[in-house]
Amino acid sequence: MVDDIQKLRNIGISAHIDSGKTTLTERILYYTKRIFAIHEVKGKDGVGATMDSMELERERGITIASAATHCEWKGHRINIIDTPGHVDFTIEVERALRVMDGAILILCAVGGVQSQSITVDRQMNRYKVPRIAFINKCDRSGADPYRVVDQLRQKLNLNAVLMQIPIGLESQFSGVVDLVSMNAAYFEGPNGEEIRRGEIPGEILEEAKIKREELLDAASMFSDELMEAIFDESVSEELIYKAVREGALSRKLTPVFLGSAYKNIGIQLVLNGINSYLPAPTEVENIALDQDHEEKEVLLETNPEMPVVALAFKLEVTPYGQLTYLRVYQGSIGKGDDLFITRTNKKIKVGRLVRMHADEMEDISRAYAGDIVALFGVECYSGDTFTNGHLSYSMSSMFVPEPVISLAIIPEDNKAQENMSKALNRFIREDPTFKSYVDQESGETIISGMGELHLEVYVERMKRDFDAEVVTGIPQVAYREAITQEAHFDYIHKKQTGGAGQYGRVAGFLKPSEKGGYEFINRVKGGVIPTEFLPAVDKGFQSCLKKGLMIGFPILGMKVTVNDGKSHSVDSSEMAFYQAAIGAFKQVYLKAKPVILEPVMKVSIEGPSEFQGNVMASINQRRGLITSSTEDGVFTTIEAEVPLAEMFGYATTLRSLTQGKAEFTMEFVKYTKVPESIAEELKLRTREKSKGEKRS
Amino acid sequence: MKDLISVSPLKILEKSSRKELGAGNLGVLIARAGVGKTACLIHIAFDKLFRQEKLVHISLEEGPEKVTSYYNVMCSDFVRALNLTDDYDEYRMLVERNRMILAYLNQSFEIERLQANLKNLAESLDFRPDVLIVDGLDFEKAERTIFEGLKQVAEELETEIWLSALSHRHITDVNERGIPYPCQQLDDLFSLILQLQPETSGIFLRLLKDHDNPTIPDISVRLDPSTFLALDKPDLPKTRT
Numbered sequence: 001m002v003d004d005i006q007k008l009r010n011i012g013i014s015a016h017i018d019s020g021k022t023t024l025t026e027r028i029l030y031y032t033k034r035i036f037a038i039h040e041v042k043g044k045d046g047v048g049a050t051m052d053s054m055e056l057e058r059e060r061g062i063t064i065a066s067a068a069t070h071c072e073w074k075g076h077r078i079n080i081i082d083t084p085g086h087v088d089f090t091i092e093v094e095r096a097l098r099v100m101d102g103a104i105l106i107l108c109a110v111g112g113v114q115s116q117s118i119t120v121d122r123q124m125n126r127y128k129v130p131r132i133a134f135i136n137k138c139d140r141s142g143a144d145p146y147r148v149v150d151q152l153r154q155k156l157n158l159n160a161v162l163m164q165i166p167i168g169l170e171s172q173f174s175g176v177v178d179l180v181s182m183n184a185a186y187f188e189g190p191n192g193e194e195i196r197r198g199e200i201p202g203e204i205l206e207e208a209k210i211k212r213e214e215l216l217d218a219a220s221m222f223s224d225e226l227m228e229a230i231f232d233e234s235v236s237e238e239l240i241y242k243a244v245r246e247g248a249l250s251r252k253l254t255p256v257f258l259g260s261a262y263k264n265i266g267i268q269l270v271l272n273g274i275n276s277y278l279p280a281p282t283e284v285e286n287i288a289l290d291q292d293h294e295e296k297e298v299l300l301e302t303n304p305e306m307p308v309v310a311l312a313f314k315l316e317v318t319p320y321g322q323l324t325y326l327r328v329y330q331g332s333i334g335k336g337d338d339l340f341i342t343r344t345n346k347k348i349k350v351g352r353l354v355r356m357h358a359d360e361m362e363d364i365s366r367a368y369a370g371d372i373v374a375l376f377g378v379e380c381y382s383g384d385t386f387t388n389g390h391l392s393y394s395m396s397s398m399f400v401p402e403p404v405i406s407l408a409i410i411p412e413d414n415k416a417q418e419n420m421s422k423a424l425n426r427f428i429r430e431d432p433t434f435k436s437y438v439d440q441e442s443g444e445t446i447i448s449g450m451g452e453l454h455l456e457v458y459v460e461r462m463k464r465d466f467d468a469e470v471v472t473g474i475p476q477v478a479y480r481e482a483i484t485q486e487a488h489f490d491y492i493h494k495k496q497t498g499g500a501g502q503y504g505r506v507a508g509f510l511k512p513s514e515k516g517g518y519e520f521i522n523r524v525k526g527g528v529i530p531t532e533f534l535p536a537v538d539k540g541f542q543s544c545l546k547k548g549l550m551i552g553f554p555i556l557g558m559k560v561t562v563n564d565g566k567s568h569s570v571d572s573s574e575m576a577f578y579q580a581a582i583g584a585f586k587q588v589y590l591k592a593k594p595v596i597l598e599p600v601m602k603v604s605i606e607g608p609s610e611f612q613g614n615v616m617a618s619i620n621q622r623r624g625l626i627t628s629s630t631e632d633g634v635f636t637t638i639e640a641e642v643p644l645a646e647m648f649g650y651a652t653t654l655r656s657l658t659q660g661k662a663e664f665t666m667e668f669v670k671y672t673k674v675p676e677s678i679a680e681e682l683k684l685r686t687r688e689k690s691k692g693e694k695r696s
Numbered sequence: 697m698k699d700l701i702s703v704s705p706l707k708i709l710e711k712s713s714r715k716e717l718g719a720g721n722l723g724v725l726i727a728r729a730g731v732g733k734t735a736c737l738i739h740i741a742f743d744k745l746f747r748q749e750k751l752v753h754i755s756l757e758e759g760p761e762k763v764t765s766y767y768n769v770m771c772s773d774f775v776r777a778l779n780l781t782d783d784y785d786e787y788r789m790l791v792e793r794n795r796m797i798l799a800y801l802n803q804s805f806e807i808e809r810l811q812a813n814l815k816n817l818a819e820s821l822d823f824r825p826d827v828l829i830v831d832g833l834d835f836e837k838a839e840r841t842i843f844e845g846l847k848q849v850a851e852e853l854e855t856e857i858w859l860s861a862l863s864h865r866h867i868t869d870v871n872e873r874g875i876p877y878p879c880q881q882l883d884d885l886f887s888l889i890l891q892l893q894p895e896t897s898g899i900f901l902r903l904l905k906d907h908d909n910p911t912i913p914d915i916s917v918r919l920d921p922s923t924f925l926a927l928d929k930p931d932l933p934k935t936r937t
Contacts (some may be wrong), residue, residue: 257828510914609812611812612812612816613816617820620821624794625793626821627760627764627796627797628797629799629813630759630760630801631800639760
C-alpha cells in the first residue's frame with residue numbers, strides 16, 4: 001500500500017484563460033489511454049473536449065466547473081482536476097488547489113505570465129502547492145518561451161529553470177531537447193504518440209549546453225551529491241532528477257517544460273515531470289483542526305490504517321443524485337462504511353464509491369489515504385469533513401470569499417418558478433460563494449456571488465439545465481438603518497368597532513444598542529402590561545426591524561425598553577399588544593434620528609507596482625480610504641476600505657487601468673453612515689418607488 | 697491636546713534647542729531589541745496624528761496588518777491611561793484618517809521606490825505627509841546612500857523623518873561625539889538622536905544629539921514601561937559638552 005501511495009499524484013492544472021488547460025488534459029488522457037480519440041475544445045467534430053462536460057462549457061469553449069479524472073502513467077496513478085481559468089470562478093481553482101498535492105502551471109508561449117497566471121500562482125503559494133510549469137503554444141506565431149521563463153522569474157519570483165529547450169519555434173517548432181538526458185525528442189505518429197529520441201541538432205547544441213549548465217547550477221543548490229558530481233564531471237540523470245525533485249518539493253525551484261498541446265508536442269515529457277517532480281501524498285503536510293480541543297492543529301498521516309479523515313471539496317448534481325468529490329487524507333473508506341460529518345455529527349452510509357473520469361465513473365470498493373474519489377447520494381455541503389465519528393476533526397477551512405454582488409431574479413412563469421427553486425437549491429450546495437434568499441419586501445429572489453460573470457453563468461445554467469427562464473434586475477447594495485439617539489414612545493392601540501375590541505398601551509424608549517443587535521428590556525412594574533402579552537410586544541418591535549422607515553432596509557443596533565403600559569380586561573390580546581408595539585415604533589422611530597448605513601468593504605488590490613498611482617486614484621474616486629500599500633518584489637498590494645455601492649463595475653475599471661495585470665478581492669468589514677447627499681438621494685428614490693407602487 | 701503632549705515621549709524635546717525635529721531633518725531612536733523602539737515611534741506618531749498632521753508609517757519588517765494592530769493596541773492603552781476612553785473612537789479616527797502605512801517586504805525598500813510611492817500618494821490622494829516614520833531599517837546593512845536619500849526626501853517634501861535603529865549590548869562603539877553604534881558614522885545626517893535605555897527604575901529616553909547645538913543638556917524622560925508614556929518628574933538636568 002505504501003508503494004502505491006508513493007506512486008500516487010494528485011495534481012491540479014491551472015492557468016490563465018485560454019492557455020490550453022483543457023487541451024493539455026485531453027492529450028494527457030489520450031496518451032495514458034483513458035480516451036481513445038482526441039476531441040478539441042470548440043472542435044469541428046462538435047464533440048468538445050472530454051473534461052468540458054457541461055454543455056455550456058463546450059459551447060463557450062471555457063471550463064466552468066472543475067471536472068476530476070484519473071489516469072496512469074509509467075506505474076503512477078495521477079488524479080487530475082481541471083480548473084477554470086476565469087477570475088470569477090477562482091473558488092473552483094482554490095478548491096482544487098486545496099486538495100491537490102502538486103500542480104501544473106500552464107503559460108502561453110506568446111502571452112507569457114498574464115494576470116490570471118499571477119492570481120493562480122498566488123493561490124498556489126497560499127496552499128503551498130509545489131508546481132511545474134508548462135509553456136504551451138510554442139508553435140504559435142510570436143512564441144518566445146525564453147521570455148516567459150524570464151517573466152516567471154521577474155513577475156512571479158519563481159526560481160524557474162528550463163528542463164528543455166525548443167527545437168525550432170512558431171511554425172518550425174518540431175520537438176524539444178531534454179536537458180537531463182541531453183538528447184532531442186520528436187513526437188511522431190498521427191497524434192504524437194511515438195517519441196523518437198535523436199541527436200541534438202548542431203545549430204542548437206551550444207545553446208543546449210549553456211542551458212544544461214544553468215539547470216545543473218540551479219539543481220545543485222538542493223543536492224551536495226550533485227554539486228560534487230559536477231566537480232568530478234560524473235553527473236548522472238538520476239542525480240539531476242533527485243536534486244530537481246528536492247527543489248520542486250520545497251517550492252524553491254520550478255522546473256519548466258515546453259510544448260504544444262494542440263500539436264501533440266512535449267506532453268509525454270510533462271507526464272514524466274509529474275511523476276518525477278511533483279509530490280506523493282505522503283510528502284505533503286496536511287493539517288486538521290480538532291474541534292474538541294479549541295481547534296488545535298493536528299497533523300494527519302497518509303496512512304490507511306489510521307482513523308479516516310476526508311474532505312468533501314466539490315459537489316456535483318448528476319441525473320442520478322448528488323455526487324460528492326472527496327479527498328481522503330487519512331485512513332480509508334469502503335463501501336458500506338459509516339462516516340460522520342463533523343459539522344452536523346450526522347451519520348451517513350457509504351453506498352456507491354466511484355472514481356471519476358469527467359462525467360463518467362467507475363465503481364471501486366475502497367479508497368485509501370491520499371486518494372480522490374466520489375460518493376453517491378450523500379447529503380452534505382462542499383467543505384464538509386468526514387470522519388469515523390470518534391474524531392472531531394475539521395480540515396482547515398477553505399478560503400471562501402464573501403459574495404460581493406446581488407441581483408434580483410424574477411421567474412417568467414410558474415413553471416420557471418418551480419424549476420428556479422430546484423436550481424438554486426443545487427447551486428447553493430455546489431458553490432459556497434453563491435447565495436440566494438427571498439427578499440421579504442419585494443418577494444423577489446435575490447442571488448449573490450463573486451462577480452457579474454459568476455451570476456451570469458448561474459442564470460444561464462438555470463435556463464439550460466433547469467429550464468428556468470428568469471429576468472434579472474440591477475445589482476443591489478444591502479443598506480441598513482440605525483437610530484442615533486434615545487426617543488420616548490407612548491402609544492395606545494385601540495380598535496372598538498363592533499365585535500371583539502383591541503386595546504393595548506405601551507410606553508418606554510428606544511436607544512441605540514452598544515452591542516449592535518436588538519435588545520428588549522422589560523421594566524414594566526405592577527403588571528400594567530400582563531406578563532403573557534410582553535412576548536407579543538417584543539415580537540411587534542422585532543417585526544419592525546425588518547424594514548426601517550427611511551428607505552425600507554433592516555435596522556441594526558436598537559435597544560427597546562418598555563416601562564409602562566395599560567391593558568383592558570376584555571379587549572387586550574396578544575394581537576393588540578403586537579399592534580401597539582408596531583404603532584409605538586412608527587410613532588417614535590424618526591424622533592430617534594435614524595441614519596442610513598452602507599456596507600463598507602475591505603478591498604485588497606494586487607498588481608505590478610507601476611500601476612500603484614492609477615489604482616490609488618481609482619479608489620480615491622470611489623469614496624475609498626486607502627489604509628496601506630505594501631511593496632513585495634515587483635508587486636504592490638493596496639488595502640483600502642471602500643463603500644460597496646462604489647465597487648460595481650470595478651473589475652472592468654481595474655482591468656483597463658492596469659492592462660488586466662491587477663486583481664482585487666473584497667470582503668465585508670463594517671457598516672458606516674452614508675454621506676448626507678447620498679442619504680438624501682436614497683430617500684428620494686424610496687419615495688419615488690413607493691409613489692410608483694401606490695399608483696400601480 | 698496640551699495634556700497629551702505632556703505625557704508623550706516627545707516631551708524630551710521641550711528642553712532641546714528647537715523643541716522639535718523640524719521639516720527636512722532626520723531623527724533616530726536607538727535601542728536594543730525588545731526595549732520598545734516601535735512603541736516609542738508610535739507615540740511619536742500619535743503626537744503628530746492627534747494634531748491632525750499627516751503621517752506615513754514605513755515598515756520594513758512587518759506587514760500593514762501587524763502595524764495597524766500595534767497602533768490600535770497602543771491607542772487603546774493610551775486613551776485608557778489618560779482616562780479618555782469615551783473619546784477612543786475620535787482618537788482612532790484621527791489615526792485612521794491621517795496615517796498611511798507603506799510596507800516594504802522582502803528587501804523591496806529602495807529610495808527611488810519610496811519617492812515614487814510618496815509621489816503617488818500626493819498626486820492620487822492629495823496625501824502629503826508632515827512626518828515619516830521608518831521602522832525596521834537595518835542600519836548595519838544599509839548603505840550610507842540610503843540615509844542620504846532619506847535626508848533628500850525629507851528636504852524635498854519638507855517633512856521630518858523619524859527612524860529606529862537597533863543597537864546590540866555587545867557592540868560598544870561610540871564616536872568622539874558620544875554617539876553609539878549603529879549611528880556613530882551617520883550622526884552628521886541626523887539632527888536629533890535619542891536613545892532608549894531600560895534601567896531599574898524604568899525606561900529612559902535620552903537626548904544624544906540636539907541639532908547643531910554643541911552643548912547637549914543631559915535631558916532624559918522616564919517612560920512607563922507598559923504604556924511608554926512619560927512619567928512625572930522625568931528631568932535630570934545636567935550639562936554635558
